[in-house]
Amino acid sequence: MRKKMAMALFVLLAVFLVACGNKEKTNTNTNTNPDTNTDTNTMTEPNQNHNDVNNLTEGPNLPTGLKAATNPKYPVGTKVVLKAKHKPGMEGAEATVVAAYDTTAYAVTYKPASGQPEVKNHKWVIHEELKDVNKKPYAVGEEVVIETDHLEGMKGATAKIEEAKPTTVYMVDYKSTTGEEVKNHRWVTEDEISAK
Template sequence: MGEMDHSGSGEVPEGLKESANPTYKVGDEVVIHASHMEGMDGAKANVVGAYDTVAYAVTFTPTTGGDPIPNHKWVIQEELKDAGSEPLKPGTKVTLEAEHMEGMMGAEATIDSVEKTTIYMVDYTPTNGGNPVKNHQWLVESELSTK
């Protein structure tokens, strides 16, 4: 499996709009309820960005080779080549323009699920004692809570 680029630059895709009224605001402390990576579930985090968009779980084969990565969460509308502004349907074939992990940029993918939501970028310290992660992209609202 490709290596996750745990910390990001904090840059967001062109055209991504900040959420006017997110449930969790920049600076809020939250708890992560997702296991995209080891040490993530239950980790305390700080919200560093909140954006309104469409989030997709996708299955893709890395451009670097290897086995397909099933149900990767999350890639957003603005990270899909020529996606337009309307949500795409499950089963749609797309080209990824995200660099969350090695081999993702330019990879062909199939959309598994679609969620129109507020997505969040967070800083967190893994529960397994790993190094702090900065600007992790992306978590959806249902994967966060205040406790």
Template sequence: MKRTTTLTGLALTAALALTACGGTAEDPDASTSASATSTGTASAAASPSSTGSASEGMNGGGMHHHPDGGPPPAGIEPAAGPAYPVGTTVTLTADHMPGMQGAEATITGAFDTTAYSVTYTPTTGGEPVVDHRWVVHEELQDPAEPPLESGTQVVLEAEHMAGMQGAEATIESSTDETVYMVDLTMDGIQMTNHQWVVDSEIQPAR
């Protein structure tokens, strides 16, 4: 009986310790922070938030994408002759969020611009979002001529996730590939006009 009681007590202690690491009701995002392996593969599974948004993994620090991405930013130019025209069904190879890689999507917009990977600290507080992909040049506040160099400090006007708009960010990298908005269903969540994926993150539908 003594051995049984000791093991039960240890199990209860371990459960309480795990609960303490999972965040609180006042900080729901603290429990959704995703970790990545040394090969850059996200190890956390996506789950819907209480508002039906999608959790972003290794490039999002546990933040939540709005399920409706809304219209493209003002001033962005439609792409002439994109590899994947509007209406095309494709397979995503991007792994911005758990559940995205391998998902079937429909192209809802194709644009000619510069896209940036950025690191920023949300205006709502919390840990920095590292290597978020992507924001486009038209979603930066008063930017210089594109492309901006790595290390450039910018202010974001994008509203992909809570705490993004108005945040100070650092450019990590850039690409001049065609950028796309897509509709997809990911882990049971319908994402409309998700922004953004680029040519190298798309392949023809399987």
């Protein structure tokens, strides 16, 4: 009797484990560094050339001096709809707010340090992701050095500020309209998302 019960329990446990295993998403990202974001999609913004450039957003490695938003319109955990067109499949995608920060967001034009073609009007790099950060936000037309690696070749690149916007920026997880799961996408601004 005990053997039959033990066998039945074993079979039940095996079936349960197999069923749970089939529900997990297979990670095709070959990057084994846990400190990097899983957002490895090619970034293509309107009027930009991001040929074969991977988004290397660094997930948990937030820049120093970044302050959590005190009263964000969309608190952490809020379900939202993306209006941004930073990447294919982003506009209209449902997302979850992972983090919210009060800062200045910049649209920048830069020549990647890796020698790739110039990237025009990249949205967004935030104030804390720039080298030798001033206390005051930079103005349109000023040159800065980027200290983050959202995209390959971005870190160390000299950039020109095209737009400066004091705002709340959001990190989001979303499923693109093309079916791709994206984690820790940086950054969308308050006017690029809406309530679900």
